[in-house]
Every structure is written in C-alpha cells, then in structure tokens.
Amino acid sequence: MTKADAKKRIEKLRVEIDHHRYLYHALDRQEISDAALDSLKHELEMLEAQFPELITPNSPTQRVGGRALGKFEKIRHGVPMLSLTDAFSPEEMKEWEERNAKLLSPITRPLLGDYYVELKIDGLAISLVYKNGFFVEGSTRGDGKIGENVTQNLKTVEAIPLKLGEKQDVISELRRMKLFHISRFLEKHWPETLEVRGEVFMPKKAFSALNRERKERGEEPYANPRNVAAGSVRQLDPRITASRHLDSFAYALITNMGQKTHEEEHFILKALGFKTGPHNKRLGFLKEIEQFHGHVKKIREKLDYEIDGIVVLVNRNEVLLRLGVVGKTPRGGIAYKFVSREATTVVEDIVVQVGRTGALTPVAHLRPVDVGGVTVSRATLHNEDEIQRLDVRIGDTVIVGRAGDVIPDVKVVLTRMRTGKERLFHMPKVCPVCLSRVVRGHDEAIHRCSNPRCAAQEREKLYHFVSRAAFDIVGMGPKIIDQLLEQNLVADRQDIFTLTIGDLLPLERFAETSAKKLIAAIEVKKRIPLHRFLYALGIRHVGEETSIELANAFGSIEALQDASYEKLLELHEVGEVMARSIVAWFKNTRNRSVIRELKKAGVVIENSVTHRAGGKLSGKTFVLTGSLGTMTRDEAKEKIRQAGGNISESVSKSTSYIVSGADPGSKYEKARTLGVSILTEQEFLKLLNK
Ligand code: IVH
DSSP: OOHHHHHHHHHHHHHHHHHHHHHHHHHSOOSSOHHHHHHHHHHHHHHHHHOGGGOOTTSGGGSOOOOOOOOSOEEEOSSOOOOOOEEOSHHHHHHHHHHHHHHSOTTTGGGGGOEEEEEEESSEEEEEEEETTEEEEEEEOTTSSEEEBOHHHHTTOTTSOSBOOOHHHHHHHHHHTTOHHHHHHHHHOOOSEEEEEEEEEOOHHHHHHHHHHHHHTTOOOOSOHHHHHHHHHTOSOHHHHHHTOOEEEEEEEOSOSSOOBHHHHHHHHHHHTOOOOTTOEEEOSHHHHHHHHHHHHHHGGGSSSOEEEEEEEESBHHHHHHHOEETTEETTEEEEEOOOOEEEEEEEEEEEEEOTTSEEEEEEEEEEEEETTEEEEEEEOOSHHHHHHHTOOBTOEEEEEOOTTSOOEEEEEOGGGOOSOOBOOOOOSBOTTTOOBEEEOTTOOOEEESOTTOHHHHHHHHHHHHSTTTTOOTTOOHHHHHHHHHTTSOSSGGGGGGOOHHHHTTSTTOOHHHHHHHHHHHHHTTEEEHHHHHHHHTOTTOOHHHHHHHHHHHOSHHHHHTOOHHHHHTSTTOOHHHHHHHHHHHHOHHHHHHHHHHHHTTOEEEOOOOOTTTSTTTTOEEEEESBOSSSOHHHHHHHHHHTTOEEOSSOOTTOOEEEEOBSOOHHHHHHHHHTOEEEOHHHHHHHHHO
16 A cells, blocks of 8 residues: 555544544444454554554544543442453363463362353443442442442342342242352351442343334434443433333352352342343353353344353352452453454455356455454345445445354445545346346346356356255365366266266376275265255255255155146245246256256166155154254254154244254244244154154
C-alpha cells in the first residue's frame, strides 16, 4: 500500500473506530461485536506501525480506554472481584492444568482431577451483600476493587432475592441434600453478613422484545444483550432497569459457610434462594471438560441467554486458594471461551461459482484475515437477494463471521468506510464457465446455468459422485478429478469405472503403485448399495436420508425410475418439490443413459430389501434427540431402518416416537407440546428387541 493510500485508509479507520467507541462509552450501545472492533483497531495499528509518521495524538490507538461516568456512589469490595484468564483450545487447557500441577505437591496434585464447570454468561458481574437475611447492597465490578453502588437497580431484578431463606429452612434443606458438615457448621456459625457474586444478564427474549419496541418507535435497535444489561444496571432511574426484565445467576459464595468445594457453594446458594446456572456441574478430567465444551457449543443457540464459553474452576477451595492469584486472576480458574468468530476485512472481488445443480453462487474474495484462528479468504454471499440486502460492493470493508465449520459469510458492510471507489456487482447474464444463458426460476432466489452439460456442473457432479456418502472412492479427490477432466480421460461418471493404470500414469503425482491403488479403490466400489447409488446421482433435493427411504420403499432402481409423482408423495420424507424433482430427473434421457452406461461399465447396484411391509417398526416414524449411551446416533438410525421404521429430522404430529438420550435438545420440548410419545433409551431398546 502506498503512503497516500494508507493515509486515506487510516483516516477512515479512525472515524469508524471513534464512532463505535462513542456508542460504547457514551451511549452504552454497540453496533458491532468486540471482535469486529478489535479487528479494525488491529488494522489501524498495523498501518500506523508501517507508517509511524502518520500517527496523530488523537488516533484511537493513542488513547487509553475507560469510562468515567461517576453517576453512582463508589463501593470498595471487601474481597476483590477477580476475573479469569482465557483459553481457546484444548492445548491451552492442557497447559493450564500442567502449570497448576507443577505448583502443587504430589499429595494435592491428584485433586486437580476435580473441576466445577459453569456456563460463562455474557452479562455483568455483580456483588450482593445481605445483612440479617436482607439484601442491603449491590455493586458492579468496576476495576475489581472499587465498583458502583447499584442496589436500587438490582432490587428490580426478580432473580435476586431481597430476603434469604430462614436459617432453619436453609439448614434443613442442606440436611436433605446430605450436606451434614455444612448444616452442622451453620447451626453454630450462621453469618450475619453474607456476600455473593454473580452475573446479571438480559435474556434473549427480553432483548428482542425491547428491540422490536424500539424499531416500532423508529429508534435504532441495540446490538447485543450484554450492553443493554450493563446500561440497564447503570441507569439512574430504577424504573427503566425494572422495564428491562433482567435475570441473574449467582456463581460464588464469598462468606464462609462451611463449604469445602465450589460445588458446595452452588448447593448453598440454591438453598439460600438464589438462582444458579442449571447446566453447571462437577467434572473430572480435561477430556470430560472438552466434551462439555463441545456440548455447550452445540446448545448455545438454544439457550435464552448469551454465553461466550465455559468457566472451569478447581473444585476444592483449598486447592484453589493454594494455587493463588496472579494480578487479578486466580490460577485455579479459567474461562474456556468459544473462539471469537468475527473480523473485518476488505472485499477484493466477487466471483461467481457454478455448483453441481447449476446454481450460481457469488463468493466474496477477501483480503486474507484471521477469524477465530483460521485464515479466511473467501466468504459466500449466497445469492443476489443477499447481496442486495447487505448492499455489499467490491472494495467494501465488511465484517465476516464464521460459525463452527460452516463456510464464513459476510455479516455487515461498514458503509462509513467507503471511499466512493467501490463497484457494484451484478449477477452475470451468462454462465461464467460455459457461456450459456443464466435463468432465475420464479419463487427462487437462485440463478442457474441453463446448460445441463456445463463443464462446471459436470465437475461438481463428479466431485459429489465419488464423495464419502456416495461411491466413496478413496483417493479420488477434487484435484485428481480436475486432472482427469483436463486430460479428457473422464467426461462423465461412467468413465471413472473404465480407467486403467496406464491412463493414470501420465498424470501429475502418479506412479505405478499409486495408480494401481486408485484403480483397485475404484474396482472395489463397483458394488454399491442402492441408497448410496441414488445419493450419488445427485438428484436435486435428494439427500442421504431421502435416498435411504427411496431405496427401502422401491427396492430397485428400475422400480424407482418408473415411480409416479403420486406414489412418491406417499413417502414420509418426500414432499411436492422433491417428488417433482425425482420424476423430472428420471424422465431425462441423458440421466437414464448415465444409469445404463454405469451398469455397462461394471457397476452393480445392490437392491434393497423393502422393509416397509414386514418390519416390526414399519409405518412408524422416529426422531432422535440427545446422545445415547449404548450406541451412536447412526447405529440407532440403522437399527430403526432395519426394522422398517423411518427417521425424520424434525418433530411433527406425524412423528410416532421421539427417542430422547442425554441432554436432549429443543425437539424434546416440541414432542412434549405435541403429545408425541417419548422413549428413553431403555424403552427404545425394548421396543427394538420385542
Ligand atoms: S466464576 C474469579 N462463573 O466471567 C472469577 N464467572 O473473567 C470467578 N462470568 O467477569 C468467576 N459467568 O462475571 C464465573 N458462571 C460463571 C460466570 C462468570 C460469567 C464472568 C464473571 C467475570 C468473568 C470472568
């Protein structure tokens, strides 16, 4: 980048960053995520490092953060409110444990295999003080030592008890929980003053309701629940706080009530009348913590509050204490966060890709950027409507996000960053690969190449054909297919099965052994079960599950290819769009000839036994949720299919049974409301073995 370009970009970045800082610090509002703002700051820092002469005293990089609101009375915390260091990967968790292990003696070291894990709520830390059972003082964290007195506001939060349970009730509750050392301790030393720490937050539902109202009034919506929670707690008018429907979980008991572990703290908090996180639990080894982290990541979207990871604490308070504190963070605790999955970058180009079904997908080519530990240089823009909705142009600065393993996508365009040189993008009128006409079906958002023999489509068809759930030809990846196409060794799918060792030898990276190996891999896959064969054909809308149902219902390709639209509709998985697509596919003469040619080339389709009539689960539809103890989900599905049952991904009135394993998802709730029979794993096994 030239200095002149850098100067322009720096100015834009400063304006943008200042805008977001003003929103954040002055208005308690946020339009973009912390990660996205960090990303902008990072770019500015890099440019300023490259051109130090462009640094000015009022650059956001030269200022230190902090908010001086001074509206509330200050409160000094009796015990400092600490924070936690972050970890983002299993390796960092391992290092954390190893560091701690070194600090402990051989006697206390084994106690490290005892952890308490909690969801890390994305809210605001608070401290609550009770005197003689009554809530008397609530404060924010502030700098950890001195916070703000927000008692009146916290009194409006229903989850925060104004009065604690009576001594005798609490003690008998603890006895009922068999926590006798604590009940005994409390009989003698019931504390007059009690201090509790926790988190206040705004439930997602309350947040969206609030934003709906704001929209109706023509006001800007808030960016996220955490900021609203923070803003609401630090309101001078408690009536506003009350209107925000905040919620709270308690997560630590500061006062000594005889607790020996963090888990016990949670039991006591509950007995006292506090709301605690329902997912929190005690776990042993890091492996279990890893599983829990993965599980929580999965249920994250379904929770009614935002979380940004899990908190892991050494369960034994004695060990936690012994490990000590560095700076403001205890060594015995860590925030195992979900990787922040947003960053800002520049759209360098928008390029159209042609898929297997001819769909044209616009893809943003990005200036490479690290998004949560992975370098990203492409992001899908989905379709023309999405481009219009985002108003994304070539040259725009955008926020890209990455959800799990999904392809990154462009979330927002930072329009203030525009220089006027950005270029609009239009969907091409002709296919970029074969120059045939591009069409957009009515009621479809997708543009498609009208040429069924378009080279791009052919290529994608081949990729799909050999993929794992289809023919599963080991060693035949996209790179090899590209070469085979380039050398005209393969034109269509059947050609794969007539390849010889000699054909492969001239190709890059092929020698005698590797060529032999690939040919052998092709040879063994010539026998293929009908459902895989159907999936491999790549009929639009026909996925793995449907292929299985079609195979079970029709038994042979011959029976299926003559099936009528009405007959197809009788199947559980098949709707009108799919039925039409299947009929059209088999009507096409070229498709029929592909099947013939494949057979000629030696492919043997193993017919399925039609289970529908005889099996003991025939006519029954199952939905699975949660994890099963005695088998994997795929194994369970296979068992159901073998007994003639159907699997569906979603619960509806026509679901016969839902099999509910550990930690079931929202399907469970849905099944309950619809009155669908719910089977435990044991009941399911019984049904299978009847
Ligand atoms: S335990 C020493 N448990 O995360 C601090 N913290 O840096 C022990 N947080 O600001 C904290 N949910 O407010 C704990 N279930 C939870 C939490 C939690 C959110 C916040 C806490 C603090 C930060 C830790």
